[in-house]
Amino acid sequence: MKITTLLASSVLALSLAWQAQAANVPEGVTLAQNQTYTFWLLDAIKSMDPQLNTDVEGSDVLRNLFEGLYNEDSKGGLVPGVALSHDVSEDGKTYTFQLRDDAKWSNGEPVTANDFVYAWRRLADPKTASEYAWYIELMQVENAADVIAGKMAPDQLGVTALDDHTLEVKIAAPMPYFPQMLVHTSTFPVPQKVIEANGDNWTRAGTLVGNGAYTLTEHTLGERVVMTKNDTYWDAEHTVLDTLIALTINDVNQGLTRYMAGELDRVDMPAGQYPRMEKEYPDQAISVPYNCSYIYMLNVGPKGPEALKDARVRKALSYAIDRDVIVDRILQGGQHAAYNWTHWATAGFEIPDIEYADWTQAERVEKAKELLAEAGYGPDHPLTLRLQYNTSEDHKKIAIAASQMLKQIGVTLTLDNYEWKVHTDRMQNQDFDMARYAWCGDYNEASTYLDLMASYSGHNNGQFYNDAYDAVIKQSKTAEDPLPLYQEAELILADQMPIIPIYHYAKVFMLKEDIKGWPVDNLNQSWYGKDLYRVAE
Structure with missing residues (x-):
């Protein structure tokens, strides 16, 4: 369901009557006892901070540790994240998001509209020095350019918590694809108290507090990232994979070798290898x-x-x-x-x-x-x-x-x-x-x-x-x-x-046959561990 096609009414009330986009296990499928998913990263994750990350691979990790207003489904359509629905004003310049009341941080505290306000102000604040500050200007959030330039204080940014579960965003001009922009990690909420208490160290394993389906258990820079199921996540009941492991392997050929040895469940394909792998492993070789x-x-x-x-x-x-x-x-x-x-x-x-x-x-x-x-x-x-x-x-x-x-x-x-x-x-x-x-x-x-x-x-x-x-x-x-x-x-x-x-x-990648739920029809290839599952062989 594309929200961008619905901006015709004078006041748009978008009721997202979607089902939770968690692992959709067909009836009769037997799940494997092992629900660990191990995937390949080419490079080290530069930052686990949603407002500081700039890398695609970093985003793959952060989508599992944090959750924004909306997520993407297997075809790239929007589905509820922290937001259940939103209204749009007659002039198309004011969005009011209704947030779920069962969203929690991994420390058990509630996720509120103020957490989004804090994160977006932090993104725009010159003191944060985010390379992605420009993104909130692209979103045309009111006063974003002046806040980024230091001409206005961050509290003048056009984002307001009307109450704990209602977030208002004002933008400078109507922009039909605005909701689509909200799946980007830079717009994800972050925990103000944790950041203020720990400074730059807040993203360390054991300290990081997120609101995603997984928590950060281990992070050895340039080697591995381990994430485990977050029991405080609002849809933990439908999350099947209990552990996500990312291994940094700078050599893509070595990555394929380790995949073939059974160390990885997914790896990108080295150049020139697809024709051979597709012929030899037609159920594992994918190009989309x-x-x-x-x-x-x-x-x-x-x-x-x-x-x-x-x-x-x-x-x-x-x-x-x-x-x-x-x-x-x-x-x-x-x-x-x-x-x-x-x-x-x-x-x-x-x-x-x-x-x-x-x-x-x-x-x-x-x-x-x-x-x-x-x-x-x-x-x-x-x-x-x-x-x-x-x-x-x-x-x-x-x-x-x-x-x-x-x-x-x-x-x-x-x-x-x-x-x-x-x-x-x-x-x-x-x-x-x-x-x-x-x-x-x-x-x-x-x-x-x-x-x-x-x-x-x-x-x-x-x-x-x-x-x-x-x-x-x-x-x-x-x-x-x-x-x-x-x-x-x-x-x-x-x-x-x-x-x-x-x-x-x-x-172009290899994916083990027993890993199901991969969003092959999503042009962004945005995946969420909570949507995947491993079946018994």
């Missing part, structure tokens, strides 16, 4: 569209190389990369070659006609050579750049292929490999020329991609600042039909090329 796009971000800001300030150079780099080789020969998992930013399967989005996407690769390479020559680069003035990527055999393979492709047009790439935290820190400090980057949508709507390249974005690490682009994105926020504006934004990106689109993701 996934709401992420893989790019090389270009540093066009003051700290970036002079060459990348020229759009001709940026286009040449992009044109020279043969996406079909990367998708069909290296990855081989159902990914789509990308010539634009927004994932092709995003709800309500249609890719505009992007000229270079229709050229042959030979035509792209020839045009790339022409543009480089126009920009003054050639045998007598060679162009050398550095491309950094985070530790992964797959990223390495793609980077090596890209360097060979760019060599055809006279560009030399030096490849730099960093662990995830170093890689992201360098990007945030604009300490890079070109950098491997991927963005996974925070919700299933094109703005989650296109907002990132606006000047106000907290993740615009390449510092692409373009007035025309900003104007289009701003206009899209109040447009009755934003699609033409989204397409215009994509065309600006194709013309200015601050990023090099490489491919649109498919989620």
Whole structure:
């Protein structure tokens, strides 16, 4: 049930008459005695704090330790979390959420509307220094921009607890997809008393207090995360898995080896392995569209190389990369070659006609050579750049292929490999020329991609600042039909090329046959341990 299609009445009273989206075990199924689920992580979780986390893998963990207003079902639709329903005012700018009265923190205390108020103010507060503060501005919460800028106090943010179980949110302009944005971890409630008593240490195992279906039992950074069933969770009765274990394994090939040895229940597939694994293990190998796009971000800001300030150079780099080789020969998992930013399967989005996407690769390479020559680069003035990527055999393979492709047009790439935290820190400090980057949508709507390249974005690490682009994105926020504006934004990106689109993701992974309930039809692939279960073999 999509809430965004219901904004026609003068006052919308959305009664979410949905069943609890917990493990739905069919009648007659015998559950296994072992209800532990062990999954793979490529990188260490940088933060267990909902307002500070920026990583997809961190979100996978936090969705189990905390719960926001809404969750997603197996197809990506909204289902109740802490909120049971909401009303929308006639002008579409005031949301009133009715919260359940049986939501509790893992220490037994009730979850109230004030916990959301505290969390959202904390997200916007400059003192928190959250990289995701911009998200609450994207949500258009009243006064968010001024709070983030330090021009207003956090208590001026447009979020109010009318009582313990009623939360009011005021937004600056009607935005039909606003409820969809509430599944993001940055909007989850956090326990004020625990944070104030423990400071930065509040997220440690044994100290962290959450309101999700699981509690944090162990966290060894870069090695493992262990979560156990939270008996105070409002729907604990229907939660089947009793233990979730995440193992950090930086080598995806090693991850697959350990999966085959029975140490993991789920692991992402190494590049090129899907055809073989799908043939040999058809009931375990899975490939489905996934709401992420893989790019090389270009540093066009003051700290970036002079060459990348020229759009001709940026286009040449992009044109020279043969996406079909990367998708069909290296990855081989159902990914789509990308010539634009927004994932092709995003709800309500249609890719505009992007000229270079229709050229042959030979035509792209020839045009790339022409543009480089126009920009003054050639045998007598060679162009050398550095491309950094985070530790992964797959990223390495793609980077090596890209360097060979760019060599055809006279560009030399030096490849730099960093662990995830170093890689992201360098990007945030604009300490890079070109950098491997991927963005996974925070919700299933094109703005989650296109907002990132606006000047106000907290993740615009390449510092692409373009007035025309900003104007289009701003206009899209109040447009009755934003699609033409989204397409215009994509065309600006194709013309200015601050990023090099490489491919649109498919989620390619191995999942043990006895693990049931995985949301394969959810484009975001947002999973909750409480929805999964293991059957007897």
